Amino acid sequence: MADGTVVRVRNLVKQYATKTALGGVSFDVHAGEIMGLLGPNGAGKSTTMKILTTYLAATSGDVAVDGVDSAEDPVKVRAMLGYLPESTPLYTDMVVFDYLEYVGSMRGFKGAELRKRIGDVIRMVGLQEYVGFQIGTLSKGYRQRVGLAQAMLHNPKVLILDEPTSGLDPNQIIEIRNLIRELGKSHTVILSSHNLAEVRQICDRVVIIHRGKVVADGTIDELEGKVASTHRLILGVQPKAGQSASDLVAELQAQDGVAAAQVTHEAKTPVPHASFEVEAARDLRPELFQWAQRSGHGLVELRRKAMDLEGIFQSLTQDAN
Amino acid sequence: MNAVLTLARRELAATFDSPIAYIAATVFLVVTGLLFFFGHDGSADFFGAREATLRPLFEYAPWALAVILPAVTMRLFAEEKKSGTLELLVTLPVSDLQLVLGKLLGAVGFLVVALLVTFVFPVAVAMAGNPDMGAVAGGYLGLLLIGTAFLALGLLTSTWTHNQIVAFIVGLLLCVFFWTATDALIKVAFDKPPLTLQLLSFRTQFDDFAKGVVDVRNVLYFLSVSAVAVVGSTYSLQSRHWK
Numbered sequence: 001m002a003d004g005t006v007v008r009v010r011n012l013v014k015q016y017a018t019k020t021a022l023g024g025v026s027f028d029v030h031a032g033e034i035m036g037l038l039g040p041n042g043a044g045k046s047t048t049m050k051i052l053t054t055y056l057a058a059t060s061g062d063v064a065v066d067g068v069d070s071a072e073d074p075v076k077v078r079a080m081l082g083y084l085p086e087s088t089p090l091y092t093d094m095v096v097f098d099y100l101e102y103v104g105s106m107r108g109f110k111g112a113e114l115r116k117r118i119g120d121v122i123r124m125v126g127l128q129e130y131v132g133f134q135i136g137t138l139s140k141g142y143r144q145r146v147g148l149a150q151a152m153l154h155n156p157k158v159l160i161l162d163e164p165t166s167g168l169d170p171n172q173i174i175e176i177r178n179l180i181r182e183l184g185k186s187h188t189v190i191l192s193s194h195n196l197a198e199v200r201q202i203c204d205r206v207v208i209i210h211r212g213k214v215v216a217d218g219t220i221d222e223l224e225g226k227v228a229s230t231h232r233l234i235l236g237v238q239p240k241a242g243q244s245a246s247d248l249v250a251e252l253q254a255q256d257g258v259a260a261a262q263v264t265h266e267a268k269t270p271v272p273h274a275s276f277e278v279e280a281a282r283d284l285r286p287e288l289f290q291w292a293q294r295s296g297h298g299l300v301e302l303r304r305k306a307m308d309l310e311g312i313f314q315s316l317t318q319d320a321n
Numbered sequence: 322m323n324a325v326l327t328l329a330r331r332e333l334a335a336t337f338d339s340p341i342a343y344i345a346a347t348v349f350l351v352v353t354g355l356l357f358f359f360g361h362d363g364s365a366d367f368f369g370a371r372e373a374t375l376r377p378l379f380e381y382a383p384w385a386l387a388v389i390l391p392a393v394t395m396r397l398f399a400e401e402k403k404s405g406t407l408e409l410l411v412t413l414p415v416s417d418l419q420l421v422l423g424k425l426l427g428a429v430g431f432l433v434v435a436l437l438v439t440f441v442f443p444v445a446v447a448m449a450g451n452p453d454m455g456a457v458a459g460g461y462l463g464l465l466l467i468g469t470a471f472l473a474l475g476l477l478t479s480t481w482t483h484n485q486i487v488a489f490i491v492g493l494l495l496c497v498f499f500w501t502a503t504d505a506l507i508k509v510a511f512d513k514p515p516l517t518l519q520l521l522s523f524r525t526q527f528d529d530f531a532k533g534v535v536d537v538r539n540v541l542y543f544l545s546v547s548a549v550a551v552v553g554s555t556y557s558l559q560s561r562h563w564k
Contacts, residue, residue: 076414083412108323
């Protein structure tokens with residue numbers, strides 16, 4: 001499309017027998033973007049993805065990928081998509097190479113072209129040492145790589161990843177996130193997650209779904225700016241000799257712009273210090289830094305408290321109400 | 322078409338990767354062998370007939386096929402549904418009909434292998450006497466056709482559930498019903514059953530094949546049943562959209 005929109009979703013409604021899963025979802029995904037579909041469990045993320053991939057049909061509404069309507073020509077749309085469903089369903093009895101060969105043949109590749117593509121994706125996702133392994137014997141992290149490899153095999157226009165890091169251990173999560181970021185440099189990616197920190201790390205833009213409706217659409221910073229009317233800062237200081245943490249609370253509260261301050265915890269190691277949560281009308285980090293310096297306290301930590309998903313939801317849905 | 326063949330190859334390989342294929346083929350060979358040589362009451366067995374014919378084989382083989390083929394088809398879609406791989410399969414750029422045809426073709430591949438194994442019988446008979454090889458070929462064509470119809474019915478039941486055991490039992494009932502119960506029910510219900518009803522029975526349609534007679538109407542009948550089951554399976558796969 002001329003404006004760079006690769007996926008266009010308009011008024012998507014999905015009505016199950018007893019429940020409305022989606023109540024009119026609309027958004028666009030632009031070429032080269034990594035878009036995060038964020039929402040709590042049951043918000044409608046997976047349903048949206050299943051409709052995008054043509055696994056399910058919408059009750060009403062339209063999805064177009066690169067201008068092709070997915071209800072009119074689902075097979076053509078599928079050819080442009082790479083999909084990794086939630087929990088990575090794979091044929092555990094197959095060997096990695098055979099599985100990729102099978103998926104590639106099903107997608108219409110053969111001979112040297114097929115082998116080249118398999119070689120490329122195996123390198124891309126780092127499966128070189130595991131091509132001869134049975135998928136069932138691989139760890140979850142490596143199965144996820146196989147799932148990504150099959151989704152990448154045909155160099156799709158759009159990569160759709162449903163909760164790609166759920167169920168992985170922390171190291172695997174970091175590896176898979178890095179991999180997705182890498183893939184995102186050359187592809188348009190839509191990924192779903194209920195983890196705000198993850199979306200912040202990986203995604204350029206986020207669409208938040210809550211109870212089947214889009215409640216926000218923008219960059220994470222925009223969203224946080226929109227919802228954060230008060231700034232919460234985390235401050236860790238080593239009080240100068242003779243002062244206690246509670247003395248500092250009074251000092252902090254006397255600062256211009258500080259609405260409230262409280263001690264969150266006191267630590268003995270590695271550096272004895274007290275942590276405070278400071279509520280302010282604006283971002284007071286420079287002022288607090290100068291205050292610590294002026295008063296002779298040792299500054300251990302100073303940062304904005306990341307807003308959690310629940311906080312954002314609360315603000316957004318309250319706004320909506 | 323390529324996708325259909327790729328899927329058929331994968332399914333055939335998966336069938337022979339699991340013990341089910343070997344158990345089913347062995348059961349088929351042993352059961353048909355016993356029935357062929359000794360019969361169930363001595364009236365239609367090979368030695369009782371005292372002639373070089375494979376008719377006893379063709380009389381009994383459909384029974385064995387009706388029982389073992391649903392065991393081969395039970396996993397085809399039920400397993401994909403249970404493990405979630407169906408979601409990846411149906412989002413490949415392939416139509417649902419192609420998926421059903423590919424799976425059926427893979428299962429027909431197994432049927433062909435199972436039938437090839439029973440070639441020991443015609444070879445044994447040919448060593449003992451001089452059977453009518455045209456009749457033998459007709460009988461085998463009949464087994465291939467009725468087997469394909471059984472497979473298509475089994476495939477259909479596999480699209481209904483994610484439980485392989487349920488798929489097997491319902492498939493078995495359906496196959497046995499078409500093979501024998503329609504015939505029996507019609508006979509109970511009517512003194513002189515109307516021809517149209519008789520023609521619904523697999524047994525009626527298979528009779529000529531067992532005699533070694535290939536009638537194009539019988540061929541079309543089994544192909545039609547298979548086609549109906551294929552279309553039914555395709556609709557069953559698409560029902561995910563309406564739920």
